[in-house]
Amino acid sequence: MTTAPGGTNNFKVVLLGEGCVGKTSLLLRYIEDKFNDKHLTTLQATFLNKRLNIKGKRINLSIWDTAGQEKFHALGPIYYRNSNGAILVYDITDEDSFGKVKNWVKELKKMLGSDIVLIIAGNKVDLEHERTVPLEEAESYANMVGAKHYYTSAKLNQGVEELFLDLTREMLEKYEQNSQTEVNRTSQVLVVDDETPVQSSCCSGTKSN
C-alpha cells in the first residue's frame, strides 16, 4: 500500500487458513520453488519478501505466513492488519478447513471491509481422488463473497505462480482505485484499527505441508 520513494509499491499479503492446509508450502514453493514435506509446524508468524514487476511497476510483496491453530490468533491480528491481500487456504481433502475459510472471510470483511483483496485457494489438488470439498460449492462461495478461487498444489507446483500474480494485479488495481478515494479509505481503515484488538479467535492460517 505504501509507495517507497523509488516508486516501488509495497503490498502486504497474509496467508491464512486451518493448520496443515499448506500455507507454508505454498509460500516456499512461490519464493524458493521448493517443496519440503518435512518442515516443522509453523508456530510463529514469519514473512518473506518477493519482488516482481507488473505493467512496468516495481512491486514488493511482503508475504506473511501464520500459525494455523485458532489459539494463536489470541496473540493479536497484527498479521492481517493493514494487509492488502489475503490468501485463504484450505485443503480440498478436509471439509473443516473449508469451514475455517468461511470464518476468515467473515472476520476479514468485518475488520477490513472491502479494502482487502481476497483469494481462496484449494490446495493439495494432487490428492484430487481424496477430495471432500465439492468443487462447485467452493467456487460458488468464492463468487458470492467476491473472492477469486484457485486450485493449487504446492507439491506439483500447480497454480501457485498464477495465484500470486493475479493477487498482485488485483491489489495494484485496488490500490490505484483507492488512491483516488483516499479520504474514504482512511476513515474505513480507522475503524478497522479500532476493531482489530477485539477479534481474537477466528482461525488463522498456517502452514501447510
Next chain:
Amino acid sequence: MIAEGAISATVSSVEITDLRVPETEAIPRPDRALLAKLEEENRRIEADAKSASLTTVHSRKSSDTSQISLASATSSSYEAEARVSGGSNGEEDLWSLWGRIVSNWETEWKRRNQFVRDLVRQGVPHHFRGIVWQLLAGVDASPEKKLYASYIKAKSACEKVIRRDIARTYPEHDFFKEKDGLGQESLFNVMKAYSLHDREVGYCQGSGFIVGLLLMQMPEEEAFAVLVKIMQQHRMRDMFKPSMAELGLCMFQLENLVQELLPDLHVHFQSQSFSTSLYASSWFLTLFTTTLSLPLACRIMDVFLSEGIEIVFKVALALLTLGKNDLLSLDMESILKYIQRELPAKAEADQDAFMNLSYSIKVNPKKMKKLEKEYTVIKTKEQGDIAVLRCLRQENRLLKQRVELLEKESSALAERLVRGQVDLAEGEEETFALAREVQALRRANVDAQQRLAVAQDEIRSLEMTIAENNSRQSSLEGIEGAEGGGGGGGELARCLQRELVRARLHAAEREAAERELTARIADLENENKSLRRQRVDNNVAHLQDELIAVKLREAEANLSLKDLRQRVSELSDAWQRHLQEHRQEAPPTPVQSNVVSDIMATPKKLLRAWEGRSADMQKLDEELMTTRIREVEALTELKELRLKVMELETQVQVSTNQLRRQDEEARQLRENLDAALQRERVLQARQRESQHKYADLESKAKYESMQANIRNMEDAQRIAELETEVSEYKLKNEVMATEGELRNNMDDSDKVRELQEQVAELKAEVCMHYTHTLYAYN
C-alpha cells in the same frame, strides 16, 4: 555404575517398552550396592563443592557415548555434550557422582540443593537424563501415571488436530520420522492423554515438541507425568491456554528485558517494527526445541526443570547478545532469517560458552513481578478500552441508524416544505394576478366614475337648459298672448318648413343615436361577458337587468319618437291648412283665436285696427306656429335629454354593479390571499414541529446512549463481581481439597500415633522383660 548407565540409555531406545517397568523399579537396587563406594567419592567432591572439579579420565567414555548415539539420532551432539562436562577425564567421576545423586535423590536434593542445581547447569549426562528429569519433576509417585492407561483408551476431541501435527514434529528425527511408527504413535498417545487430562488447554501446537523431547528420554507414561508437571509447575500450562495470555506476558517481559539489557537492539527492533512475538514466541512455546539442536535443547530442559522458566529468558537474551552486532545492521526480513538460521549456529558453535553466557545473565525476579503487574494493568486497561470501544462502536452504530432515520424524516420534511413553498409561490402568483385584475377593475371603476361624473354634469347642464327652455316657452306664451298672431305668412311658412326639416334631421339623428345605443348595449353586454366569464351566472342576471333597462329606454325612445312624428305631422297638417286658408281667403282673417275675437269686441277702435292689422295677424299666426314648432322642438329636446338622463342612470347602475362585482372579486382575492398565507403559516408550524421532533429524537438518542453506557458499565461491574465470586468459590474448593488431604494425613498420623504407642508398649514390655531377667539374674 555400568548397569545403571546401560539402563538409562535404554530408556530412550526404541526397544524400551518391555524394559520400562523393571527399569523404574530396578534403579534403587544397584544403587544400594554402589552406595558405599559412591559416598566415599561424594565426600571428596563435596570438599571442593561448587568448583565441581570433574577431571578424572575414564576410558569407558567413548564406548558409552557411541552406545547412546545409537539410541538417539544425533550422535555428534552427544560428543559435544561430553565435552561440556569438562573433558573426558571427568566423565567417570561425573557418572559416579550422578549415580550417587540419583540413587539418593531426596536427601541429596534437600541437603545439597545448590550443588545439585549447579551440577544440572553443567548438563546432565545423557544416561541419567531421563531419570533426572523425572526426579526433578518429582513424578516418582505421581497419580498421573495411573491415569495414563485410561486416557490411552479414551477418545479425545483433539485427535484430528493432533494427528495433523504429528508428522510435522521432529520430521528429521529417526525415532519420529517413520509414518505411524512407534515414535509417532507414542507422541500421539501422550498428547491425546494430555488433551484429556487438561481439557481447558486441550491440544496446542508447540507442545508436541516438548513431548517429543521427553519421549526421547523416557517411556510414554513417564513422559506424560513429566509433561503434566511441566505444565503445572512452570507456567507452561498458562502458555498453552486458549487465550495464550502467558505468552503475551512473557513477550512483554522479554521485550522489557531486551530494552534494559540490550537497548541498542531494542531501538533497532522498534525502528524495524520487529515485534518480540515474531522471533521469541516459538522459543517460549517449545523451549527452544524448534530453534536449537537437540543436545542444547536438552541442556536447556535440564535447567528448565530445575530452575524454571527463567532460563528461557536467559537463553533468549544470550542468543540476542550473541547476534547483537549482526542484527543491528539488518532489516526486518533479514533479522528474521538471521534469527532462524545464523543465530542458532552461532550458539551451537560452543555450547558450553553459550550456556555459561546464559547463566551469566541475571534476571531479577522482582523486576519480573513488577513487569507482570504492569502487563496485567495494561491488559486490563486494554480490555476495558476494548469494552468501552465495543460499547462506543455499538452506540455509534445505533446512532448512525438513528441519524439515517432522522435524515430520511428530515428529507421527507424538506420535501414537504418545498412542496409547501411551491404551493405558496403558486398562491402568491395567483394573488398577484388577482391583484392586477383588481387594479385593472379599479381603474375601470375610476373611469366609470369619471364618466358618471361627466354624465351627471351633462344632466345638470341639460336640466338647466330645460329650465331655460321652460322659462323661454312661458315668455313666448306671454308674448303670444299679448301680441296675437299676425305677421308675414310666407316667411313664417318658410321658417316652419326649415324647422320641419330640422325636426326631421333631429329625428334622424335620434334614430342614429338609438342605433348607437343598441350597439352600445351590445358592446356592454360583450364587455360584461368578457369581464366576468368566470361568474357568468351572476353576470347574466346583471346583464338581463341592464338589458331590460335598455329595452325600456328604447321603448320610451320609440314612444317619444312616435309622439314627435305625430306632432310633426300635426304641425305639417296645420301648416297646410294654414297655407290653404291663406290662399282662399286672403283678406279675411280667419277667426283663429279667442284673443282676436276679444279684440273685435271693442267696436270702433277694433274695426280700424282690424283692417290695419290683418297683416299683423298673419304675422302673429306665423309666429305662433313657429313658437309651437319650437315648443315641440324643445319638448323633443327635453325628451331626448330625459332619455339621456335615463341612459346615464342605467350607466351609473351598470357601473355600480360593476363596482360591486369588482369589490366582490377583490374580497375573494383577499380571501384567497388570506388562505394562502394561512396555508403558509400552517406549513411553517408543521416544519417547526418536525424540527422539534427532530431535536427531541436527538436528545432521546443521546439519553439512550448514555443509558446504554451506564448499563454497560454496570454489566462490567457485575462481571467483575461474578469473577470475584468465582475466584472465591475456587478458593473454597481448594480449601476443601486441602482439607480432604489433611484429613487423609490425619489418618496417617493417627496410624503413626498408634504405631508409636505400640512401640512404646513394646518398649515398656522389653524394659519389663529386661528388669525381670535382671531380677532373675540377681
